[in-house]
Amino acid sequence: MKMRFNTQDAFMQSMEESIQKNVSLAAYNTFRFAYHAEYFAIAETLDSLKKLLAWANHFNQTVTMIGGGSNLLISADVTGLVIINRLSGINAREHRGNLVSLTVAAGENWHQVVAFAVQEGWFGIENLALIPGTIGAAPVQNIGAYGVEIKDVLARVQVIDKTSGDVYWINARDCGFAYRDSYFKGKWKDKLLITSVELSLKKQADLLLSYGGLSDRIEGKPSLASVFKLVCDVRSEKLPDPTMLANSGSFFKNPIISQAIHSDLKVRFPNLVSFPFEDGFKLAAGWLIDQAGWKGKQYQGVGVYEKQALVLVNYSEENAEPLLELEAKIKQSIFELYGVELEREPVQLPLTPLIETGHVEATN
Ligand SMILES: Cc1cc2nc3c(=O)[nH]c(=O)nc-3n(C[C@H](O)[C@H](O)[C@H](O)COP(=O)(O)OP(=O)(O)OC[C@H]3O[C@@H](n4cnc5c(N)ncnc54)[C@H](O)[C@@H]3O)c2cc1C
The missing domain is CATH 3.30.43.10 (Uridine Diphospho-n-acetylenolpyruvylglucosamine Reductase, domain 2)
Known part of the structure; x- marks a missing residue:
């Protein structure tokens, strides 16, 4: 209309x-x-x-x-x-030495950009293959997989101010990147939109293969193309394709806890899956939910994915209420069992405005 x-x-x-x-x-x-x-x-x-x-x-x-x-x-x-x-366009600049600058308009598909870089023989984003969505949203939650986050290869982002229409670049180091977080998800969410992204990739081999899930399936010295294919294969095996079964990937972030709480949990749950993270530990939220008995459970027309408890799926609902109820039930059960609060990963719309707008450092 x-x-x-x-x-x-x-x-x-x-x-x-x-x-x-x-x-x-x-x-x-x-x-x-x-x-x-x-x-x-x-x-x-x-x-x-x-x-x-x-x-x-x-x-x-x-x-x-x-x-x-x-x-x-x-x-x-x-x-x-x-x-x-749907802003489109991709431009590569090869520098002398090891670096390539890849500048991509924000509406381009992230996975297509990864495939393009791999085809050209440029290293840095192969572990992030098959993550759905646009390149412009990738810095918003600092996408990550298999030990790599976009912040590791991001040089700068081009933004437009929603109110003034001004367009300028911000250096990656000024974007407040953290685990699944950035200022674009927080204090800049009402102010700025990302219009383009500049990645800094490498021409010489620089693979990160130590992360569980990849390391145990690698033999010998893999090529860039074979790592890309392995990441795609591993992900396809354990994550639902959103075009076949509606979902938004990991529904919860992996909780970050102190060493003291970790020691206490480890006594109570000797098989606890956790990774050292900064001064404390990151817990595998999928393991917590799985152990609490939620994997494969259905609630009305939504449920917990049968192969990965971190993913909530929508079989048949047109509105989000059943999913919000399921989320609340899972959160409560995890808190009662482990004393740990789960935090949601996807962004809820409509957005609730933030009061703080923050100071933005611009570069040209
Ligand atoms: C099967 C599956 C697997 C996934 N695996 C991973 C994974 O391994 N790692 C990971 O980190 N994520 C993963 N995700 C989550 C998701 O793919 C990423 O967060 C992705 O970057 C979202 O991109 P999008 O374009 O779909 O963003 P949208 O969902 O459209 O938007 C997300 C947020 O960003 C805002 N936004 C969107 N575009 C812009 C812009 N240009 N400027 C400013 N704000 C913007 C939106 O308003 C919204 O708040 C997965 C999702 C699915 C469905």
């Missing part, structure tokens, strides 16, 4: 063509919950994104960006303008 504006402004009227009203988001989130966007548009160029932001400012509408919708928990209709990011 097209919208009508009560304004004489020719530019704002011209936006009528690209903005739709009351559009289902079922095809735009991998949980496939069928909530609606009040206003909806697809941005294919930076210029069209700027115009959409100007429209939203003019009509005082909030803006929510969706990439692949693979890290979202939409639990109500989204007011304001939802923009689907």
Whole structure:
């Protein structure tokens, strides 16, 4: 349905063509919950994104960006303008020596970029193969797998200020990256959208193979292409393909606990799966949930994936309530059993605004 504006402004009227009203988001989130966007548009160029932001400012509408919708928990209709990011373009610059700069527009598919880098023989992101979604969302939660996080290869990100429309670059070290976290998920979430990402890759072999799940399946000296294939194979075996079974990957973060709590848990649960992390330990949330008996359990039309307890799946629900109830039950049971609080990984929409906006260091 097209919208009508009560304004004489020719530019704002011209936006009528690209903005739709009351559009289902079922095809735009991998949980496939069928909530609606009040206003909806697809941005294919930076210029069209700027115009959409100007429209939203003019009509005082909030803006929510969706990439692949693979890290979202939409639990109500989204007011304001939802923009689907389809900015495209990829540009590589080979430097003398070992480095390659790969600059990619934010709407490109992450896995396709990994496949491209591997094909070109560039090292650094092969362990992150087959993670769904766009490259622009990858820094938001600092995606990671098999011992690598995007922050390890990220040089800088290009952003657009939602209100002013200013476009500028921010160095990766200023983005507040942490485990599945960044300022884009926190204090910048109401202010900035990522429009492009610059990765720093290597031309000479630099593989990280020590992580469990990869190390035990590697023989001899593997090539870049064979590591890429192994990561794809391992992931396909244990994670549901969202096009076949709706899910958003890991539903909970791995809890980080102190050494003292870890020692106590280790006495009570000698088989506890944990990894040293900074001053304490990271617990395998999937193991905690599995041991608590949740793996494969179904609740109404949702459930816990039968091959990986960290993944919640949606068999048939159009709304998120059963999933939110299942989440609460799992959290309570894990707390009662281990005294550990689980934290959700996907972002819940609609977003709740933060008061703090923070200071942004810009570079050119
Ligand atoms: C089967 C499966 C496996 C997964 N495995 C992993 C894994 O191994 N490791 C991992 O870290 N994650 C994993 N994920 C989660 C998910 O794929 C990543 O978080 C991914 O980066 C999300 O990208 P997206 O484009 O789908 O983001 P979306 O879900 O569209 O958006 C996520 C958040 O980022 C915001 N956002 C999106 N684009 C932008 C932008 N350009 N600028 C600013 N904000 C933006 C959105 O508003 C939202 O808050 C998995 C998900 C699935 C379904």
